[in-house]
Amino acid sequence: MENEPSELHFEKKRLETTIALAKKQIHEAKYKNEENKSAIIAAKQELRENTVHSISNLSSSEGFEALAELSQYTNPITEKVMDYEKIEKKIATLEKLIKSPYFARIDFKFDDEDEFEKVYIGRSSLIEDDSYEIIVYDWRSPIASVFYRFALGKAYYDAPSGRITGEVNLKREYEIVNGELKYFYDAEVQIVDEFLKKLLSQNTSNQMKAIVETIQKEQDLVIRDMENELMMVQGVAGSGKTSVALHRAAYLMYQGLSNTLSSNNIMIISPNSLFEQYISSVLPELGEDNVASAVFEEMLSEILQNEHIQPRSEFLESIISSSKYGALIKSSMEFKMSPEFLEILNSFISDLAYQWIEFEDVYYKNKCIVKKEILRDKISGRKETPIGMKLEQLEEYILDLISESKKKPLGKLEVFHIKNDIQRFTKLNIKNLYRKFINNKEYFYHIAKDIELHDDIEEILRFTAENLNIPYLCYDDAAVLAYLHLKIYGSREYINIKQVVIDEAQDYYPLHYEIFHLLFKHSKFTILGDINQTLEKKEDLSLYEQIQKILDKKKASLITMNKSFRCTNEILNYSSKFIDHDLEIKSFNRDGEEPKVYTSDDASSFNHKIISEVQLCLEEGYETIGLICKTAQNADLLYESLKDKTNLKLIKSGDVVDLHGVNIIPVYMSKGLEFDAVLICDADSKNYQSEDDKKLLYIACTRALHRLNLFCRGEASPLL
Numbered sequence: 001m002e003n004e005p006s007e008l009h010f011e012k013k014r015l016e017t018t019i020a021l022a023k024k025q026i027h028e029a030k031y032k033n034e035e036n037k038s039a040i041i042a043a044k045q046e047l048r049e050n051t052v053h054s055i056s057n058l059s060s061s062e063g064f065e066a067l068a069e070l071s072q073y074t075n076p077i078t079e080k081v082m083d084y085e086k087i088e089k090k091i092a093t094l095e096k097l098i099k100s101p102y103f104a105r106i107d108f109k110f111d112d113e114d115e116f117e118k119v120y121i122g123r124s125s126l127i128e129d130d131s132y133e134i135i136v137y138d139w140r141s142p143i144a145s146v147f148y149r150f151a152l153g154k155a156y157y158d159a160p161s162g163r164i165t166g167e168v169n170l171k172r173e174y175e176i177v178n179g180e181l182k183y184f185y186d187a188e189v190q191i192v193d194e195f196l197k198k199l200l201s202q203n204t205s206n207q208m209k210a211i212v213e214t215i216q217k218e219q220d221l222v223i224r225d226m227e228n229e230l231m232m233v234q235g236v237a238g239s240g241k242t243s244v245a246l247h248r249a250a251y252l253m254y255q256g257l258s259n260t261l262s263s264n265n266i267m268i269i270s271p272n273s274l275f276e277q278y279i280s281s282v283l284p285e286l287g288e289d290n291v292a293s294a295v296f297e298e299m300l301s302e303i304l305q306n307e308h309i310q311p312r313s314e315f316l317e318s319i320i321s322s323s324k325y326g327a328l329i330k331s332s333m334e335f336k337m338s339p340e341f342l343e344i345l346n347s348f349i350s351d352l353a354y355q356w357i358e359f360e361d362v363y364y365k366n367k368c369i370v371k372k373e374i375l376r377d378k379i380s381g382r383k384e385t386p387i388g389m390k391l392e393q394l395e396e397y398i399l400d401l402i403s404e405s406k407k408k409p410l411g412k413l414e415v416f417h418i419k420n421d422i423q424r425f426t427k428l429n430i431k432n433l434y435r436k437f438i439n440n441k442e443y444f445y446h447i448a449k450d451i452e453l454h455d456d457i458e459e460i461l462r463f464t465a466e467n468l469n470i471p472y473l474c475y476d477d478a479a480v481l482a483y484l485h486l487k488i489y490g491s492r493e494y495i496n497i498k499q500v501v502i503d504e505a506q507d508y509y510p511l512h513y514e515i516f517h518l519l520f521k522h523s524k525f526t527i528l529g530d531i532n533q534t535l536e537k538k539e540d541l542s543l544y545e546q547i548q549k550i551l552d553k554k555k556a557s558l559i560t561m562n563k564s565f566r567c568t569n570e571i572l573n574y575s576s577k578f579i580d581h582d583l584e585i586k587s588f589n590r591d592g593e594e595p596k597v598y599t600s601d602d603a604s605s606f607n608h609k610i611i612s613e614v615q616l617c618l619e620e621g622y623e624t625i626g627l628i629c630k631t632a633q634n635a636d637l638l639y640e641s642l643k644d645k646t647n648l649k650l651i652k653s654g655d656v657v658d659l660h661g662v663n664i665i666p667v668y669m670s671k672g673l674e675f676d677a678v679l680i681c682d683a684d685s686k687n688y689q690s691e692d693d694k695k696l697l698y699i700a701c702t703r704a705l706h707r708l709n710l711f712c713r714g715e716a717s718p719l720l
């Protein structure tokens, strides 16, 4: 569609002046930073020349004055360096801005005014230095929400001062590339969907992208929510949960400017490092480059002070690959992560002082200083203080008693020896205690007497006891030990975190949420998941009630997102047969080819079919191609049989990879990722049969944007 000439002229001019202003600001900022640089060099020189004396005096009796004198020189340098870094960040933002200063405009008339104001919206704001006039509004500013939430007509937005009402009479979108206006169009001609359709038909990139230009209303409601302490999203595959999570983090950062939230106050928790890597470019793209991020199993390892933990991928592999112990590992995991086992663990913790810690009378120079009964009594009260802390305090108490009895302070060496001695009962070895507890069946059944236990509880206890003797911790036992550790010693690790974002919520069990609760007691949470994308577990909507209960948040909300932006209609329809039929999934009305199932009886024709399909995908111009297998074992075999025939990458747990090209990947590693074309490479009846397998197929099929085909060696799975 041609743009009207006078409007086009106006917009071109407006773009020119915006870019000119940004360039001017870059120039000024660079000049300012040259000055800053010289000032920092001069100040450092002055510091070197004038503080030799103070540095040499630091450890003498004049140390305090020396330190004061030193800081007189260092403080201004720190300030200058901070100023320098702030300006460098501004320059980087402006340099991005001149390439594409804005993507939308709304014309908004405030109710108490007569004129419509042109509000240009971009990825970051641009403000005229002297007049403070806002030339471009940041997409996160309150007024920008009108663009995402309203059609033409009456509209409103919530500003810090309250609700502002008005009217919109124009919604315009721009395509600006490298500072050049390619085209623009107005929303009244219903073209917004066309723009999004065009965007979604493109190839996916190696890493996740920002979506600020096309955020949908229901997504915007989640991104900007500031009301709830716990915001939960149940969204179908491809509905934008991860995108929303990341844009919300960027929004919270922006909000933080006005209420003291800073980057190290937000934490994004990822299920594995491949996913963490995949999403890592979105926030920098949005101008926010240092939100804290963590992988759950790394957090466990930190809590357990680097105890060697079985990787989650290996744990999943052993369940999914139907290994000899697959069923037992699964039911052991289910039991140990359940609210029932949690109750048992809590009773165990309450009993620690009475039944598990072997207190001893304390002697000093053959004189009894304190009896064990007194020590036990000392730590029995104050339920709110973790027992580990009370034991640390007990050490101090004992040292004081000894020093009183000796009538003089204890020397360092003496303290060391006494502590060494009493730590037999003041320092707990949690793994040993847990091992003893699991092995003491009489005690276990006694505290579990009112609790409904799994039928195979005997097997679970035996299996767990055996596993606690191997040199590393199984993934499920690591979570149990982390919970015990946090309950016994408390945690101050993440005390500064005020907002936690958890993606792939369905993969965590109740005990994991208990751990999140203990780690982030005073934080707000954003939790996004899909009950249909579980790995070897069954979930329904009650998951979200359970999360709310565990995290103990009063102000909570659950939003459902049923529209998938990733897959074509055909891929989505095909994938829907693997999930509950009551669930309504809408697609973003994009057409493609019907997925097909290919079967082969022998290895060579099977390999040939896959290679031909890969070739075809490459010829069609697809850039990321995923060959998805049920297990890592299947992925390995496929890789070995194809590696000499075409260029392939095998993705294993925790790998750092570039998803461009042809990738072989187990389904559980592909969660959260997407590919232009997907080939399910082991869709036969041997691999996919059960209800759990259906979910794996759903996850695998919904990784595809444009093309999906399934390949079987031998009989096709009855689930297809």
Ligand SMILES: Nc1ncnc2c1ncn2[C@@H]1O[C@H](COP(=O)(O)OP(=O)(O)OP(=O)(O)O)[C@@H](O)[C@H]1O
Binding pocket: 196, 199, 200, 204, 209, 211, 214, 215, 216, 219, 235, 236, 237, 238, 239, 240, 241, 242, 243, 244, 530, 533, 565, 566, 671, 672, 673, 674, 702
């Ligand atoms: N509003 C939007 N505008 C443009 N693209 C979008 C929008 N929302 C989502 N997408 C795109 O849809 C795809 C799926 O998004 P995302 O990965 O965030 O979904 P998800 O719900 O986390 O998926 P899954 O649960 O399957 O991992 C991505 O390519 C994303 O860029």
